[in-house]
Amino acid sequence: MGAVRWLIVLVGVALAGLGAVAIFGQATSGTQPWDPELSDNFIFVKSIPFVLGLGVAVGLARGRGAGAQRRRADGRVERFRIGTVVGHWIMTIGFLLALPTGMWQYLGGILDVRAPIDLFLFYRVHYVGGAVVLFGVASFLAYWSINADRSLLPPRGQWRAHLAGATAELPPRLSGPIARLFRLDLAARRPTPDRFTYYETGFSFPVWTIALALITVTGLIKAMRYVYPIPGGILYWASTFHVASMVLIVLKVLDHLRYTLPRWPMMVAIAKGWVNEGSIRSLLAAEPTAAPAADADVARAPAMSGSDR
Numbered sequence: 001m002g003a004v005r006w007l008i009v010l011v012g013v014a015l016a017g018l019g020a021v022a023i024f025g026q027a028t029s030g031t032q033p034w035d036p037e038l039s040d041n042f043i044f045v046k047s048i049p050f051v052l053g054l055g056v057a058v059g060l061a062r063g064r065g066a067g068a069q070r071r072r073a074d075g076r077v078e079r080f081r082i083g084t085v086v087g088h089w090i091m092t093i094g095f096l097l098a099l100p101t102g103m104w105q106y107l108g109g110i111l112d113v114r115a116p117i118d119l120f121l122f123y124r125v126h127y128v129g130g131a132v133v134l135f136g137v138a139s140f141l142a143y144w145s146i147n148a149d150r151s152l153l154p155p156r157g158q159w160r161a162h163l164a165g166a167t168a169e170l171p172p173r174l175s176g177p178i179a180r181l182f183r184l185d186l187a188a189r190r191p192t193p194d195r196f197t198y199y200e201t202g203f204s205f206p207v208w209t210i211a212l213a214l215i216t217v218t219g220l221i222k223a224m225r226y227v228y229p230i231p232g233g234i235l236y237w238a239s240t241f242h243v244a245s246m247v248l249i250v251l252k253v254l255d256h257l258r259y260t261l262p263r264w265p266m267m268v269a270i271a272k273g274w275v276n277e278g279s280i281r282s283l284l285a286a287e288p289t290a291a292p293a294a295d296a297d298v299a300r301a302p303a304m305s306g307s308d309r
């Protein structure tokens, strides 16, 4: 990493550190009469600008990435850059903290059950998880804004083909009705993807994007009410969609595990960044109705050479 990138990270960390000292200084000064729950709400909402700023600094510091994909003599290729690997697991930690605590807040209220520990502790952990997710989203967006690689998305004009490829991966009792609903031609020949499977480009990444956009925007609105008077109607819909996106994310995590766990080379790739090229190639070649590019009726997916992952 060059000096400028380190400088960006250092400024981000310094500002976040100063922010944390000021925020916790206020909260522990003894001059504020809030109970623990209300105090946590204020700490969280005041921290958000610093968390987002730090995320942007880290995302920008990652830079545009190298040129061609890196290879090692032992046949391994760099599928994910180290920043992507770390970002992925940061996001996972955020979800592990925010999802169970969010579900408890919602279901505990509906079912009228109480945990043996104070409710404000659930909120506290939820806010820590929410802050981790906000950091992950901000750094990912900043990284994407300076990075040209879009291989996780279908190329322009190929959305339906990629959606059909993703649907074809499902068991027939699911893929049939979905294909009829969206009028997808599952039998159409598709080329073997070069880098990500049709499930990843046509379904997984777009659903993650929608779910994360929903949960972060609605979460930000809910948190903002402690510093800004949000109209009741907006707050109602923000809360409703916050819960709806939580349910969507729980389902998506299960689906993500259903897909990735049996494809072990993918797990190796997301854990180490580097993976044996032959094992990933055989996964891609196993894509349903894959056909040689020569007689495929959709253009080839972007070449695997881009390294800005």
Ligand code: HEM
Binding pocket: 079, 088, 091, 092, 095, 152, 196, 200, 204, 205, 208, 253, 256, 257, 260, 265, 266, 267, 268, 269, 270
């Ligand atoms: C719960 C633990 C998780 C496991 C075990 C896991 C596993 C994996 C694996 C193995 C890959 C690599 C796929 C490949 O090589 O193409 C991957 C990619 C990816 N993961 Fe996760 N993941 C987890 C959580 C999450 C979470 C919480 C998110 C939410 C943002 C996420 C978002 C992604 C995205 C966007 C990709 C790129 C491809 C795609 O969309 O499927 N993952 N994950």
